[in-house]
Amino acid sequence: MLQARIYQPRREFILDAAVELAPGDTLPITGASGAGKSTLLDGIAGIFPFTSLSQVCWQGQDWRRLPLHRRPFNYMRQNSRLFPHLNVGKNAVFGLPPVRQRSREDQEWLEELRERLELDAIWTAAADEVSGGQARRVMWARTLARRLPLVMLDEPFAELDSAAAMKLLNDLCIWQQRWGFSLMIVDHDAQRLREFSVQPRILQAGRWV
Amino acid sequence: MKARLRTGLRRLAWGGAGAAAMAFFLYPFLGLLTPVGPWQWNAGVPGSTAAAVRVSLGLTGLAMLIVIAAGTPLAWQLSRQQGWRRWLWEAPVLLSMLLPPLALGLLLALSLGPGSGLGRMLLRLGLETSNSRLAFVVTQIYVSLGYYVIAARAAFAGLDSEWETTAALLGQNHWQTFRRVTLPLARLGLAAALSLAWVRALGEFGAIVITAYYPSGMPVQLWINLQDSGLPGVMPLLVLFLLIALPLPWAAQILAARRAAPRS
Amino acid sequence: MPNKLSISVWAALITLTGVGQTASAQRVQVAYAGSMTAVMNRGLGPAIRRDLRLRLEGRAQGAYGLAHFITSGAIRPDLFICITPGPMRIVLRAGFARRARPIARTQLVIAYSAHSRFAKLFQAGKTAWWRILEKPGLRLGRTNPETDPQGRNFLLMLRAAGQKLGQPQFADTIAGPTLNRRQIYPEAEVMARLQAGQLDAAAAYQCQPVALGLPYIHLPWPLNLGPGSHRALAHMRLRLQGKSYRPGRLVFYAAVLTRAPHPRRARRLLHWLLRPMAQSILHHYGYDAAAGARSLP
Numbered sequence: 138m139l140q141a142r143i144y145q146p147r148r149e150f151i152l153d154a155a156v157e158l159a160p161g162d163t164l165p166i167t168g169a170s171g172a173g174k175s176t177l178l179d180g181i182a183g184i185f186p187f188t189s190l191s192q193v194c195w196q197g198q199d200w201r202r203l204p205l206h207r208r209p210f211n212y213m214r215q216n217s218r219l220f221p222h223l224n225v226g227k228n229a230v231f232g233l234p235p236v237r238q239r240s241r242e243d244q245e246w247l248e249e250l251r252e253r254l255e256l257d258a259i260w261t262a263a264a265d266e267v268s269g270g271q272a273r274r275v276m277w278a279r280t281l282a283r284r285l286p287l288v289m290l291d292e293p294f295a296e297l298d299s300a301a302a303m304k305l306l307n308d309l310c311i312w313q314q315r316w317g318f319s320l321m322i323v324d325h326d327a328q329r330l331r332e333f334s335v336q337p338r339i340l341q342a343g344r345w346v
Numbered sequence: 347m348k349a350r351l352r353t354g355l356r357r358l359a360w361g362g363a364g365a366a367a368m369a370f371f372l373y374p375f376l377g378l379l380t381p382v383g384p385w386q387w388n389a390g391v392p393g394s395t396a397a398a399v400r401v402s403l404g405l406t407g408l409a410m411l412i413v414i415a416a417g418t419p420l421a422w423q424l425s426r427q428q429g430w431r432r433w434l435w436e437a438p439v440l441l442s443m444l445l446p447p448l449a450l451g452l453l454l455a456l457s458l459g460p461g462s463g464l465g466r467m468l469l470r471l472g473l474e475t476s477n478s479r480l481a482f483v484v485t486q487i488y489v490s491l492g493y494y495v496i497a498a499r500a501a502f503a504g505l506d507s508e509w510e511t512t513a514a515l516l517g518q519n520h521w522q523t524f525r526r527v528t529l530p531l532a533r534l535g536l537a538a539a540l541s542l543a544w545v546r547a548l549g550e551f552g553a554i555v556i557t558a559y560y561p562s563g564m565p566v567q568l569w570i571n572l573q574d575s576g577l578p579g580v581m582p583l584l585v586l587f588l589l590i591a592l593p594l595p596w597a598a599q600i601l602a603a604r605r606a607a608p609r610s
Numbered sequence: 611m612p613n614k615l616s617i618s619v620w621a622a623l624i625t626l627t628g629v630g631q632t633a634s635a636q637r638v639q640v641a642y643a644g645s646m647t648a649v650m651n652r653g654l655g656p657a658i659r660r661d662l663r664l665r666l667e668g669r670a671q672g673a674y675g676l677a678h679f680i681t682s683g684a685i686r687p688d689l690f691i692c693i694t695p696g697p698m699r700i701v702l703r704a705g706f707a708r709r710a711r712p713i714a715r716t717q718l719v720i721a722y723s724a725h726s727r728f729a730k731l732f733q734a735g736k737t738a739w740w741r742i743l744e745k746p747g748l749r750l751g752r753t754n755p756e757t758d759p760q761g762r763n764f765l766l767m768l769r770a771a772g773q774k775l776g777q778p779q780f781a782d783t784i785a786g787p788t789l790n791r792r793q794i795y796p797e798a799e800v801m802a803r804l805q806a807g808q809l810d811a812a813a814a815y816q817c818q819p820v821a822l823g824l825p826y827i828h829l830p831w832p833l834n835l836g837p838g839s840h841r842a843l844a845h846m847r848l849r850l851q852g853k854s855y856r857p858g859r860l861v862f863y864a865a866v867l868t869r870a871p872h873p874r875r876a877r878r879l880l881h882w883l884l885r886p887m888a889q890s891i892l893h894h895y896g897y898d899a900a901a902g903a904r905s906l907p
Binding site: 216221232283 | 517519523527
């Protein structure tokens with residue numbers, strides 16, 4: 138159970154939004170650009186120090202007390218990029234322990250991601266040799282490789298054509314059912330979010346509509 | 347046609363300016379052509395040249411390892427400091443670079459030499475702090491650490507903090523982030539910092555001639571040869587010095603510039 | 611992460627370079643005037659190793675600088691050797707040595723460059739030395755009289771020569787102003803420029819051109835500041851920055867320092883320096899015997 142309230146002054150407005158998300162549930166978020174969608178996710182992740190009015194609780198645990206790298210979520214930020222000094226494969230497994238220490242389940246999951254995201258052909262390519270869409274798929278693998286109970290995706294379909302986006306969206310739904318993670322997904326395209334069974338929530342000038 | 351002429355002219359101007367700068371850098375080496383009589387490859391004591399090369403390479407190499415080990419974390423720390431804190435932390439580093447080498451040599455000799463408390467203590471442990479390898483390495487570290495730290499700090503500060511955030515979001519702790527992301531991304535700058543420190547330490551004369559006349563590294567040996575046999579004894583050592591000092595900075599740059607080799 | 615490899619690399623480097631070396635090597639540390647570098651490195655050093663089984667670790671610098679290094683505690687050699695009594699007196703007065711023994715002496719000469727267009731004149735020996743120095747266009751080198759005794763001695767010599775020749779302007783004609791920028795270079799540099807042919811002639815102690823294989827001409831007594839000359843020239847004075855200087859005795863003094871790390875080795879070395887073996891090496895390198903010179907103080 139995620140219980141969060143984010144209070145973050147911005148230049149044009151004050152973001153003040155509460156989120157409650159039960160395990161396995163989905164929260165699709167949409168809204169005009171500059172409405173505070175990314176600020177909300179960044180705020181929940183706690184990338185910048187929490188303001189005193191913000192509060193993020195996961196299964197009753199206060200995230201203020203947990204360093205960033207120990208918080209149990211996978212988060213793909215909007216402006217994520219591949220590490221330029223690592224090739225595609227190394228980028229994809231960046232969050233996983235070294236091969237020898239990986240569980241069998243992890244390894245099988247990685248193989249599946251690799252196949253579904255069509256990374257085989259570019260696995261050894263340098264980070265700057267792949268196209269924008271390919272890089273986006275590598276980021277999907279990098280983000281999801283660690284199976285954690287909360288997944289936050291900020292504009293995960295950017296640079297992907299609509300067919301590829303739909304395919305990934307379907308995969309995401311299947312994976313969510315299998316692993317049971319809670320999902321927060323931000324997309325400026327409200328139409329696409331309708332694919333989820335849950336009604337998208339709209340953020341406007343820092344508040345829920 | 348006119349545009350082509352203009353680009354041609356611009357290229358010529360740039361090329362000319364570059365060539366002039368290169369000529370300026372290389373000009374002093376014309377001095378090597380001065381007729382000073384037959385060059386003496388082993389002026390002074392026979393074998394002194396080989397010994398000086400050995401001392402310079404071995405001890406400067408050791409000093410560089412310590413500079414890297416101590417300077418890299420410090421530079422990273424400095425790159426994270428903001429505002430007055432940063433000036434406060436940087437002041438001692440700058441101070442170490444500001445001292446004229448001769449003054450530094452005197453201060454080191456007085457504070458670390460056999461007359462000082464620390465020097466006496468180390469002497470009791472059997473470690474000589476004047477005219478010894480220890481004094482040599484300590485002096486080299488002192489003169490080069492500041493250069494390494496300031497250049498490495500710039501290399502770290504030039505990194506987008508986004509990379510470190512991304513690594514943390516992928517579950518990497520501070521040390522893992524530093525080792526897997528910060529270090530490799532800053533490697534070009536760090537290699538330049540190391541080259542700077544190496545050149546600075548290897549060429550150090552003013553301070554080392556006071557703290558560690560022995561064991562004589564190449565700059566002190568140059569001085570000894572100059573007094574011993576004059577220019578014929580200096581010229582060969584000079585050429586040797588260049589041949590020996592250059593490869594490390596080059597190698598560091600080349601290794602750092604090579605992209606992480608793709609591996610299946 | 612520090613792994614086995616990096617630890618062994620460190621260990622290898624530390625052993626290889628011997629940073630942790632102890633003070634066991636039989637070495638003797640000598641601080642001496644820069645002009646003695648050649649005889650120390652090539653002549654006396656090997657002989658000391660053979661006869662005394664000591665490793666000579668020299669430190670060659672300007673004698674006044676060394677004297678101040680010693681009295682400030684910045685360096686702590688076993689033996690101090692300098693030329694002229696001045697630097698030695700600093701060490702003696704500060705209590706860093708009790709007695710300085712004369713071990714050799716030298717004389718003032720005019721060294722010249724073999725590449726010089728005046729070289730033939732010097733070599734022929736038909737023209738008086740002062741006539742050659744007077745030649746227009748001759749590039750003369752000397753050391754800074756404010757900091758270096760050799761520079762002062764050269765100026766004093768020129769003045770004494772002027773008196774002898776009945777030419778009161780002689781010294782000014784040759785040397786120009788006391789701090790003539792076109793003539794003054796650091797000690798080691800004067801000889802280097804002479805070798806490179808950038809100077810035609812320079813003031814020098816006899817041991818310097820001998821060590822470098824440079825040609826030189828003698829000066830007549832007492833202008834060469836040879837034995838007894840300081841009495842003959844006792845009336846000469848050079849005023850510089852409020853201080854008055856007399857012609858120096860070109861004697862090399864050696865003293866065992868009171869804070870020597872190895873006083874016994876230093877004493878052995880000093881005795882050895884006075885014996886015929888060492889004296890013949892010194893003679894070979896252009897030094898004269900110190901006969902007649904007295905110990906300091």
